[in-house]
Amino acid sequence: MTELCNRLKNERKRTGLNQEEFGEVGGVKAGAQLNYENGSRTPDATYLNNLRKIGVDVWYVLTGEHLTSQLSGEESELLSGYRQLDTRGKARVLGVIDGLGIEPSIAAQEKKQAQLGHPQKVKKSFFIQDGRESTNISTDKTTIKVGRKKKDAL
Incomplete structure (x- = not known):
């Protein structure tokens, strides 16, 4: 026990x-x-x-066994690393995923907040500042800035 x-x-x-x-x-x-x-x-x-x-x-x-048998080796490694992160680290990972253009992370964040009984609307905004394309992901309490250099059109 x-x-x-x-x-x-x-x-x-x-x-x-x-x-x-x-x-x-x-x-x-x-x-x-x-x-x-x-x-x-x-x-x-x-x-x-x-x-x-x-x-x-x-x-x-x-x-006592983590249920990762259905995951590939890379997925298992990513999940293991993610689970060891603190809240800020997890938010950064979600920010990177969001920066790659994968939208479900915002919905997942809102769903998780609602399940915890702390519903917060996650807001995402895009802007260009000093030649850099940036994204702000924010809730009522936290703002995460994700940025990268703007790519020139071909």
Whole structure:
């Protein structure tokens, strides 16, 4: 049981949430979350399913094995690296992906914020400043600037 508690706590820390926020996502109060993490209670399927919706690796929580068997080696390496990043690092990665023109990252950010109970509208703006093409990705609390040199037309 201790291993499950530790893995659950690791996943909570990986998501950057405190016990109250994590418990809220799972549909329980902070006290229940504390009991899950100290081993005095065992989480149920509904709780784990709710956590799965925000990206918690429930298979890892239950077995200690990350569910990456369906991923290629490169995808597994990227996912492993992404999971080790803090919130700012993850935002930078999403900014890079967005800068490449892959739009779902904005929708994914909004979906994740809504699931956490903190819906925020993600705003994206493009502009050219000092010969550089730039993008601002911002929420109510954070702004990420992504920029690159403007390419001349052929």
